[in-house]
Every structure is written in C-alpha cells, then in structure tokens.
Amino acid sequence: xxxxxxxxxxxxxxTGEKVFLECVQxxxxxxxxxxRQDPGLGLRLIYFSYDVKMKEKGDIPEGYSVSRExxxxxxxxxxxxxxNQTSMYLCASSHPAQGDSWWDTQYFGPGTxxxxx
Amino acid sequence: KNEVExxxxxxxxQEGEFITINCSYSVGISALHWLQQHPGGGxxxxxxxxxxxxxxxxxxxTINIQEKHSSLHITASHxxxxxVYICAAQCGxxxxxxxxxxxxxxxxxxx
Numbered sequence: 170x171x172x173x174x175x176x177x178x179x180x181x182x183x184t185g186e187k188v189f190l191e192c193v194q195x196x197x198x199x200x201x202x203x204x205r206q207d208p209g210l211g212l213r214l215i216y217f218s219y220d221v222k223m224k225e226k227g228d229i230p231e232g233y234s235v236s237r238e239x240x241x242x243x244x245x246x247x248x249x250x251x252x253n254q255t256s257m258y259l260c261a262s263s264h265p266a267q268g269d270s271w272w273d274t275q276y277f278g279p280g281t282x283x284x285x286x
Numbered sequence: 287k288n289e290v291e292x293x294x295x296x297x298x299x300q301e302g303e304f305i306t307i308n309c310s311y312s313v314g315i316s317a318l319h320w321l322q323q324h325p326g327g328g329x330x331x332x333x334x335x336x337x338x339x340x341x342x343x344x345x346x347x348t349i350n351i352q353e354k355h356s357s358l359h360i361t362a363s364h365x366x367x368x369x370v371y372i373c374a375a376q377c378g379x380x381x382x383x384x385x386x387x388x389x390x391x392x393x394x395x396x397x
Contacts, residue, residue, distance in 0.1 A: 213387070214384065275319075277331075278328075280329075
C-alpha cells in the first residue's frame with residue numbers, strides 16, 4: 170500500500186511564526202504536491218515538485234516556500250504565518266505518466282489542520 | 287469561475303437510495319478523477335477515467351467527453367458512504383498530473 174504521511178494532524182501557531190509542514194511518501198514517487206483546502210474553494214495547488222531539488226509554483230504560492238532535499242520528503246514552509254493561512258493542508262504524491270498514459274493517480278496524506286492565531 | 291463545477295453541493299439520502307453526483311468541466315482534459323474525503327481529512331482516490339464507465343463495488347463512474355460531463359453513482363447507499371466526494375480534472379498532457387478540483391459534494395446517508 171502506498172503511504173503518504175504528514176508530520177502533524179493538528180497544529181496551532183501564532184502570527185509571524187515560521188511553520189514547517191512535513192510530508193513523507195514511501196513509494197519512490199517522483200512527483201509530490203502541496204494543496205490547501207478551504208470551504209467552498211476546494212483543493213488548491215500551492216507548490217509541486219517533480220524531482221529532488223526541483224519545484225514549481227502552483228496556483229497560490231504566495232506566502233509559502235518548499236524544500237525537497239530527498240526524494241521521499243517534501244516540506245512546506247510558511248516563513249511568517251498569517252491568519253489567512255489557517256486551513257487544511259494536504260500533501261500528495263504520484264509517479265509521472267508512463268508511455269502513452271498521460272495520467273496517474275495521486276495518493277494523498279491525512280492532512281494537517283493548521284490554525285494561525 | 288471554477289473550471290470544474292460539481293452539483294449538488296450537499297446531498298442527504300436515506301440508506302438504500304441511489305445517489306448521483308455530477309461534474310462538469312470546461313477545460314480539455316486527459317483524465318477525470320473522483321476522490322472521497324472522510325471526516326478528518328484523508329482523501330482516497332476512487333476512480334480515474336478518460337472514457338466510458340468504471341465500476342467498483344457499489345460505485346459507478348461515467349464520463350462523456352463530448353459533453354464534458356462526468357457522474358458518480360452510489361447504488362444501495364449506506365451510512366458509511368457519508369463523505370465529501372470531489373471531482374478533479376487532469377488537464378492537458380502534462381506528465382506531472384496537475385489537477386483542477388471541484389468544490390466537492392457533501393453526502394450524508396441516514397439510516
């Protein structure tokens with residue numbers, strides 16, 4: 170079974186703090202993703218990585234950065250947390266498409282519910 | 287405007303009823319995903335389809351590429367089916383698999 174784990178299920182931080190969210194996958198997936206999920210807005214892509222040390226901005230990267238030093242680990246960093254970053258954060262991983270298949274399944278972690286006070 | 291629209295937003299059904307959730311998209315896609323999210327946040331991939339129909343147990347997913355529309359059906363619904371169901375369109379031919387998500391449909395099945 171593919172397993173994607175996230176470091177915390179619940180996290181409470183104060184405005185201005187630096188926050189690290191960690192994600193680890195055990196299936197040797199090349200692609201890893203960070204999403205945030207807010208009521209009425211669905212899932213939105215923050216950043217993704219298609220290889221070690223490679224990263225690309227998603228739809229809402231402002232206020233976030235990422236780090237991928239090892240293939241299995243993808244970290245999301247909030248340099249200075251703000252109240253509008255209170256959200257559910259979900260990590261996912263996948264293999265890249267193979268051959269003629271242009272699609273692949275993303276496997277999600279359990280999520281981290283972050284509250285910024 | 288979201289490029290992936292789901293309906294209804296909320297759905298309540300009695301145990302045993304047939305449930306349908308609809309998903310319409312306005313972008314060109316390479317695949318359409320249906321995901322299930324249980325209370326507490328964990329997301330499970332139910333289906334990934336690019337044409338026709340797929341069935342798994344009591345769940346059936348269909349897609350009409352010409353009409354840019356997909357449906358998820360739950361037959362003989364059960365309270366354990368209560369969850370948020372999310373439709374996601376995999377856009378274009380990018381191999382890294384960017385998804386555009388619908389807002390989700392909250393399904394509650396009562397005994």
